[in-house]
Amino acid sequence: MALLEVRGLTTCFFLRRGIVQAVNDVSFSVNTGETLGLVGESGSGKSITSLSILRLVPAPGRILSGTVTFDGVDLLALSEKEMRKYRGCQLSMILQDPLSSLNPVFSIGDQVGEGIVIHDNLKGNQLRQRVVKLLRWVGIPAAEARVDDYPHQFSGGMRQRVVGAVCLACRPRFLIADEPTTSLDVTIQMQYLNLLKDIQKREQLAMLFVTHDFGIVAKMCDHVAVMYAGRIVERAEVRAIFDRPLHPYTKALMSSVPKVEERVERLVGIEGQPPTLLNLPPGCSFLPRCPEKTAKCSSEEFPPEIELAGNHSVRCWHYV
Amino acid sequence: MRVAQRWADAADRRAVALREIKSELRRWPWLAIVILAGFLFVAAFPGLLTPYDAHEMNLTDRLRPPLAEEAGRLYVLGTDTLGRDLLTRILYGARVSLIIVGFGLLFGGGIGLTVGIVSGYVGGKLDVVLMRLTDCFMALPTLLIALVFVVAVGPGLQTLMLAIALVVWSRFSRIIRSEVLMLKQRDFVLQAKVAGCSSLRIMLVHVLPNVLNTFIVICSLQVSQLILAEATLSFLGAGVPPPTPTWGNMVADGKDYITSAWWIAVFPGVALGLVVFSFNTLGDWLRDRLDPKLRQL
Amino acid sequence: MSRYLAARVLQGIVTLLVLITLVFILTRVIGDPVDLLLPDSATPEERDRMIHKLGLDRPFYVQYAEYIGGLLRGDVGDSLKFNRPVTELFLERFPNTVRLALVTIFIAMVLGFTMGMLSATHRGSRLDTLFRALSVIGMSAPSFWVGLMLLLVFAVWLGIFPVAKAEGPAAYVLPAFTWSLFTLAGIARLVRSSMIEALDSEYVKLARIKGASPNRVVWKHCLRNALIPVVTFAGMQMAFLFAGSVVIESIFAWPGIGRLIYQGIIGRDYPLVQGCVLIVGFIIVTMSLAVDILYAYIDPRIRYAGGRR
Numbered sequence: 001m002a003l004l005e006v007r008g009l010t011t012c013f014f015l016r017r018g019i020v021q022a023v024n025d026v027s028f029s030v031n032t033g034e035t036l037g038l039v040g041e042s043g044s045g046k047s048i049t050s051l052s053i054l055r056l057v058p059a060p061g062r063i064l065s066g067t068v069t070f071d072g073v074d075l076l077a078l079s080e081k082e083m084r085k086y087r088g089c090q091l092s093m094i095l096q097d098p099l100s101s102l103n104p105v106f107s108i109g110d111q112v113g114e115g116i117v118i119h120d121n122l123k124g125n126q127l128r129q130r131v132v133k134l135l136r137w138v139g140i141p142a143a144e145a146r147v148d149d150y151p152h153q154f155s156g157g158m159r160q161r162v163v164g165a166v167c168l169a170c171r172p173r174f175l176i177a178d179e180p181t182t183s184l185d186v187t188i189q190m191q192y193l194n195l196l197k198d199i200q201k202r203e204q205l206a207m208l209f210v211t212h213d214f215g216i217v218a219k220m221c222d223h224v225a226v227m228y229a230g231r232i233v234e235r236a237e238v239r240a241i242f243d244r245p246l247h248p249y250t251k252a253l254m255s256s257v258p259k260v261e262e263r264v265e266r267l268v269g270i271e272g273q274p275p276t277l278l279n280l281p282p283g284c285s286f287l288p289r290c291p292e293k294t295a296k297c298s299s300e301e302f303p304p305e306i307e308l309a310g311n312h313s314v315r316c317w318h319y320v
Numbered sequence: 321m322r323v324a325q326r327w328a329d330a331a332d333r334r335a336v337a338l339r340e341i342k343s344e345l346r347r348w349p350w351l352a353i354v355i356l357a358g359f360l361f362v363a364a365f366p367g368l369l370t371p372y373d374a375h376e377m378n379l380t381d382r383l384r385p386p387l388a389e390e391a392g393r394l395y396v397l398g399t400d401t402l403g404r405d406l407l408t409r410i411l412y413g414a415r416v417s418l419i420i421v422g423f424g425l426l427f428g429g430g431i432g433l434t435v436g437i438v439s440g441y442v443g444g445k446l447d448v449v450l451m452r453l454t455d456c457f458m459a460l461p462t463l464l465i466a467l468v469f470v471v472a473v474g475p476g477l478q479t480l481m482l483a484i485a486l487v488v489w490s491r492f493s494r495i496i497r498s499e500v501l502m503l504k505q506r507d508f509v510l511q512a513k514v515a516g517c518s519s520l521r522i523m524l525v526h527v528l529p530n531v532l533n534t535f536i537v538i539c540s541l542q543v544s545q546l547i548l549a550e551a552t553l554s555f556l557g558a559g560v561p562p563p564t565p566t567w568g569n570m571v572a573d574g575k576d577y578i579t580s581a582w583w584i585a586v587f588p589g590v591a592l593g594l595v596v597f598s599f600n601t602l603g604d605w606l607r608d609r610l611d612p613k614l615r616q617l
Numbered sequence: 618m619s620r621y622l623a624a625r626v627l628q629g630i631v632t633l634l635v636l637i638t639l640v641f642i643l644t645r646v647i648g649d650p651v652d653l654l655l656p657d658s659a660t661p662e663e664r665d666r667m668i669h670k671l672g673l674d675r676p677f678y679v680q681y682a683e684y685i686g687g688l689l690r691g692d693v694g695d696s697l698k699f700n701r702p703v704t705e706l707f708l709e710r711f712p713n714t715v716r717l718a719l720v721t722i723f724i725a726m727v728l729g730f731t732m733g734m735l736s737a738t739h740r741g742s743r744l745d746t747l748f749r750a751l752s753v754i755g756m757s758a759p760s761f762w763v764g765l766m767l768l769l770v771f772a773v774w775l776g777i778f779p780v781a782k783a784e785g786p787a788a789y790v791l792p793a794f795t796w797s798l799f800t801l802a803g804i805a806r807l808v809r810s811s812m813i814e815a816l817d818s819e820y821v822k823l824a825r826i827k828g829a830s831p832n833r834v835v836w837k838h839c840l841r842n843a844l845i846p847v848v849t850f851a852g853m854q855m856a857f858l859f860a861g862s863v864v865i866e867s868i869f870a871w872p873g874i875g876r877l878i879y880q881g882i883i884g885r886d887y888p889l890v891q892g893c894v895l896i897v898g899f900i901i902v903t904m905s906l907a908v909d910i911l912y913a914y915i916d917p918r919i920r921y922a923g924g925r926r
Contacts, residue, residue, distance in 0.1 A: 095819055468894050
């Protein structure tokens with residue numbers, strides 16, 4: 001059985017101007033020791049999906065329906081107090097920008113240890129030892145000496161490692177990584193991804209990796225789900241999606257990044273803008289930008305999920 | 321059919337535009353704007369709203385309460401210790417406040433603007449010295465400096481204006497300087513230099529217009545404080561001397577009659593509060609619209 | 618850190634020098650002390666004698682040197698009306714003002730902080746709107762008028778508090794509350810906005826991810842970040858507070874230094890006013906320095922960077 005199973009998750013934001021359907025009937029599952037990549041452009045709803053799993057959707061957003069089953073327990077049905085026991089301890093999330101995720105007025109030791117204080121109730125020297133061990137684990141050099149230093153005294157890559165230590169302090173079983181390398185230098189990115197992969201293998205973590213970069217997907221993920229305008233439009237194993245992308249959006253995303261070995265005459269982008277999720281019109285949301293549209297596509301309904309061979313499913317009128 | 325469609329579209333666009341203008345205007349601070357418009361109007365044309373003169377004494381009508389009628393003369397807000405109509409004095413008092421604060425602000429703001437531009441643009445030792453000077457002036461208690469000034473030189477309109485200018489300039493220079501430092505990096509300044517413009521010309525023609533935004537915001541944020549400062553000085557007897565009406569010295573006059581003729585002190589204070597509140601609100605709003613970086617002010 | 622401190626102390630000394638020189642220029646160079654001391658009917662001989670007595674016929678730099686010398690000795694001049702050194706008069710009345718000031722600061726901080734926190738945690742509610750309106754009013758209303766109104770309503774009409782200086786804690790309420798109004802409103806606004814900024818920040822999000830309870834989030838994470846701008850503001854208010862003492866003490870007849878300065882103004886006793894301002898200036902500069910040191914302690918970014926960001 002999957003460690004985390006999301007079924008029919010729908011999260012909306014209620015604004016004066018209308019309703020933003022940030023997450024629309026999203027379903028996926030992640031097994032222990034495996035990584036699911038959640039791919040899409042900015043504004044596709046990936047981050048809100050992550051926040052919905054942890055029930056940290058900011059107002060005026062609300063989770064309207066669906067289930068998030070973690071190890072058999074529906075997280076959406078818990079009370080806030082019960083949910084807090086899961087956060088940090090069973091599930092955790094690495095945020096995108098390490099500079100703003102760390103509180104500037106507390107030392108890194110304090111922040112790494114906070115989760116331990118909350119969940120495991122350690123104090124004093126025991127706590128400190130564990131914090132130093134964690135820092136070493138994520139590769140902070142001279143951890144013993146630097147445990148009382150402040151975030152602004154570290155470089156970007158180091159800070160993101162500290163954030164990693166913060167999130168893994170209580171040995172969670174499920175980790176969401178929300179574009180953790182986007183604000184890092186390219187040279188540091190690889191190091192960080194390797195670190196994450198190591199940790200995952202050692203701890204047998206189930207990971208949800210949110211990104212817009214297919215390169216990272218190829219490196220880190222076992223399965224992929226592609227999101228567009230709040231919905232999952234394609235889902236497959238990594239191999240399958242690279243061999244045979246089905247949805248036009250997936251194809252467009254992959255081809256828009258030029259590969260180093262090929263000569264490129266023109267950069268291929270995707271025409272148009274990502275749709276505003278405010279008061280979304282019915283029907284296929286990719287239609288205005290789709291280079292492969294046909295007569296079938298002008299239906300008023302969103303295409304249903306069609307499952308093809310080998311656990312590869314897609315929501316596109318071409319395959320209905 | 322196509323023509324009809326185009327007309328319909330145009331009508332739609334007009335409707336949308338109108339709606340957008342309306343929602344934009346709804347966010348303006350109307351109460352503050354109305355009060356301030358009233359204030360400016362009153363300061364400019366006090367005579368239009370009252371038949372009385374601000375100095376006209378009627379000793380038989382001393383200390384009359386609001387809405388009192390004496391021999392056919394209606395005193396809307398009552399009279400003061402010398403029988404002068406309170407409403408009239410409040411209206412003329414607006415003019416005095418405006419003049420003092422207006423000139424003081426322009427003068428002091430002008431100095432601050434100049435210091436800020438020169439300091440930021442020229443840089444180097446001059447910058448260091450000017451900024452140190454600015455910090456010193458900002459650290460000093462403005463009311464007390466103004467007090468010493470006025471007590472030493474003697475009260476009067478010009479003295480007050482100078483005192484206000486003296487204490488307000490430092491509020492401008494540091495912020496303007498930051499703006500100038502950022503502007504210095506911009507390409508159009510470089511272009512001007514390449515074209516052979518003198519530093520003076522660059523400062524006047526290129527830098528100055530671009531810092532006016534910030535200048536206006538700071539002005540609007542300072543006005544309310546300056547009005548309060550002038551009123552406080554007048555209240556303490558270190559401001560505009562009687563018989564010229566200013567809201568501060570009117571409250572001072574009313575202080576001793578607070579139990580018997582409360583209106584003399586109350587109404588000028590209400591006027592003060594309303595105007596200061598409006599300037600504060602307008603200043604905050606302008607700042608949020610034009611230059612949110614100044615939030616910590 | 619010590620580099621920062623040294624720079625700040627130097628700044629303070631320079632500020633004092635600027636103040637001292639400014640006062641000197643204002644009174645001796647621009648103003649005419651002789652006119653202030655003698656009646657208009659004085660003869661030219663009397664004027665000359667006064668000029669010589671005050672030492673005003675000597676060159677400016679000599680006068681300045683004497684002036685500085687006097688200041689270093691703690692001599693800021695003698696009051697005309699009281700005929701005693703200003704320093705003495707000041708020190709006699711200073712404790713009264715300090716007592717009132719302490720109560721005022723306490724009220725401002727406690728009430729202001731509470732209002733700000735409640736506003737921030739109940740953002741958008743009617744309570745929030747009420748508090749925000751009160752803050753704007755508090756920053757707009759002229760303190761002398763508010764003081765008079767409170768006096769009128771609570772002391773004269775309702776008789777709850779004493780009208781003029783009396784003994785006992787009841788006498789402190791009205792003047793302290795009036796005096797604190799502006800600072801209180803300012804603190805409330807600042808606390809509200811910096812708390813909201815902290816509550817919306819990414820690090821609070823991470824804290825929630827860790828499983829922190831709302832209490833922990835507010836009291837541990839937000840508070841310290843919210844304090845920083847408040848301390849700066851409170852520091853800046855110090856100068857304002859002293860200026861306000863003149864008004865407050867004159868209205869409530871409080872026997873402190875504010876009233877002393879007020880008497881100096883009314884009586885055209887310029888050496889008294891000048892002397893008091895110099896002493897107050899000194900106090901303010903010293904207190905600002907203390908505040909900056911406190912600031913460095915709260916915000917570690919300054920401690921290690923050796924300067925303000």
